[in-house]
Amino acid sequence: MERVATFFVLVALAAVPVLTAIFDAPFYLDLFGRVMIYAIAALSLNLVMGYGGMVSFGHAAFLGLGGYAVGILAKEGIDSGFVQWPLAVGSCxxxxxxxxxxxxxxxxxxxxxxxxxxxxxxFFLFTSLAEYGGDDGLTIWTRSEFSGLIDLNDGASFYYLVFVLLLLCLGISARLVDSRFGMVLRGAKANERRMRAIGFPTFRYKLAAYTISGAMCGLAGALLANQAEFVGPSVLHWSRSGEILVMVVLGGMGGVAGPVLGAAAYLLLSYFLADLTKHWAIIMGPLLILVVLYARGGLLGLLGGRRAKADSP
Amino acid sequence: MSEILLRAEGITKRYGGILACDGVNIELRAGETHAVIGPNGAGKTTLLAQLGGEITPDVGRIHLGERDVTGLRAPERAALGLGRSFQITSVFREFTALQNVALAVQAHDGHSFRFWRKARTDAALVEPARAMLDRLGLAGRAAVPAALLSHGEQRQLELAMALATKPRVLLLDEPMAGMGASDSERMTRLLTTLKRESALLLVEHDMDAVFALADRITVMTYGRVIATGTPAEIRANQTVRDAYLGTDEAA
Known part of the structure; x- marks a missing residue:
């Protein structure tokens, strides 16, 4: 079921640019692009949280750092994505x-x-960096340049680039969690003491996972800054970390694709609820509580795809 | 005399006002099964935790073979051939029996910074794991999540994991805990067959098992060793009888 659901979600995401072109609704291209970018961020958090048991409440740091890497380089006149993106990912x-x-x-x-x-x-560091916008943030006048390879200013091109990167991150996650490395991570989550007793120095594996997660989230940050053509301290705000966390929980930590479903559900729901009423959080809050109470495996659990890993007796 | 594989000298561990281990000396020789007995709270589990490297003694040294391992942590000692099972069953409950053992095999098959190949179908892990399950009579339960195994089976799995790390020295904390008579008899037979591969240091309350298995017995009370000797010597020792074994039983 998880595979089927994931497949349909991905097909739907692939079709979005076609539909928005037909119905001339470019806004939705932006919305679903943002869904995919946050899906990458949520995937990165799920690696450490869902599989490693490390509940990070600071993943916005990577989102922001990745974004500012792009923003600052752009302001200094370095527009090349070949420089910006590796630096964004590397610094994260x-x-x-x-x-x-x-x-x-x-x-x-x-x-x-x-x-x-x-x-x-x-957050406070970038708020105080007056030459890079401080409180007000930093406008990015040109999206990253990939010298003729791809033009990010074209909405559909940018969208498909994000789509391919999402697939890549999904693939990497899926391989990672089933590899030897992934087994160590999962073992450390389940019973760290035992892992150490059978001979695993767990710290270095957790550190590697945390680093990979940060890098992946940094990529999401670079994408987000490009999409918004802006980066500001709000990306680094703690509530942003909370949102990514909610996406992971909402989607379900039992499988690799949960965060993608979670990001889509959270962002679309908050968008459409916000259309309905400005007090949309009043509806969103109880919904989240219901999911946490009655569907501990998140949306994945509802699909019956996999037993929630956190739920074992 | 055969080689000393594990030696603790004067190890002392204090928790606040309580001396959990007070100058304990103990050694384990190749091919030997050495049982540690004593009433609850005698410091047996604390001793094992220090030998295993989970906690560091306040005073004293621990040698594994020639090497001083006092400062080494549990994973490093495991890499040097020290295996361990726990008093409270400590398996990976969500993993299948096979995955549990495969993970233990993996721990001793080089580093685990291998990000791509599936561990589940990695013959280098799965085949030794299967062989080990087979040996402990769990072959038919390979695909069952550990949480769904019976208590006795979980204890066996625990042992399978410890064995899969091919330890020269195996520390067993109450391997018979919570087992019925038939299970614990089977476990005793199994441990007897292990002697050829590993030296065993076991903490156990089941006196039938202890006297059947052990070549030497160390008796602890209140964090101190009060006697060490062969089962016959221990049985005859008046201090031990007063302190622990009781006067009426000859075990």
Whole structure:
């Protein structure tokens, strides 16, 4: 079921540019593009949270850092995506690695708080960087240049690039969690003490997973900045970390594709509910509570695709 | 005398006002089964945790073979050939029996920074794991999630995982815990066959099993070793009888 649902969601996403062209509704191209970008961010969080048991409440840090890498380079006149994107992903990997050395020494509530703390540090850092927009953020005048390879200013081209990157991240996630590395990650989530007793130095594997996750989320940040042609401290706000977390929980942590469903459900729902009433959070909140209470496997669990991993007796 | 595989000298561990281990000396020789007995709270599990590297003694040294491992953590000691099973069954409940053992095999098959190939179909992991399950009589339960195995089967699985790491020294914390008579008899037979491969240090309350298995017995009370000797010596030891075995039974 999970495969079927994922397949249909991906086919639907692939068809969006065609439909928006026919119905002349470019706005939806943006909306679904954003869905896919957040799906990548949620995928990255699911790697550490769903499979590694590390509940990061600071993934907005990577979203923001990836975005600012693009924004700052653009402001300094470096428009090439070949420079911007590897730097965005690389700086996020480095930030994840360095903060991971600290945060992974904690677990549970402490882990949540310290990941939040690092994200807040970045938030205040970029708020105070007056030459790069400070509070107001930074407008990106030109999207990343890929010298004739692809023109990101064309809506459909940009959309399909994001689509391909989403597929890539999905594929990487799927391979990763079933690999030897993935088994260590899952084992450490289930019973870290046992893992150490049978000979796994779990810390380095968790650190690697955290670094990969940060890098993937940094890619989402670079994409987001390009799509919005803007990056500001709001991307780094703690509530953004919370939203990514909600997407993962909503979609379900039992499988690789859960976060994609979660990102789509959350963003589309909040969009259409916001159309209905400006107090849309009043409807969204209880909905989330219902999912958490009655569908612990998230949307994936509702589909019956897989037993929720968190739910074992 | 055969080679000493594991040796603890004067290890002491204090938790607040309680001396959980007080200058404990113990050694384990190649081919030997060494049982540690004693009443609850005697510090047996704390001793095992220090030997395994989960906690560090406040005082004292631990040698694994020639090597001083006092400062090494559990994974590093495991890599040096120290296996471990736990008092409270500690298997990966969501994983199948086969996956549990395969993971233990993987722990000793080089590093695990392998991101691409599926572990589930990796013959280098699955085949040794199957062989191990077969040996412990769990072959028919390979595909069953560990959580759904019976208690006795989970204890066997626990042992299968410890064995899959091919330890030279195996620390077993109450392998018979919670087992019925027939299960624990089977476990005793199984442990007897293990002696050829690993030296065993076991903590156990089942005195039938202890006296059937052990070549040497160490008795602990209140964190101290009060006697070490052959089963016959321990049985005859007046201090031990007073402190632990009781006066009426000859076990």
């Amino acid at each position: 990997a480095l930030f994840a690695f360095l903060t991971g050395l600290v945060v992974l020494r904690t677990s549970g509530a402490y882990f949540i708080m310290i990941t939040l703390a690092f994200a807040q540090m970045l």
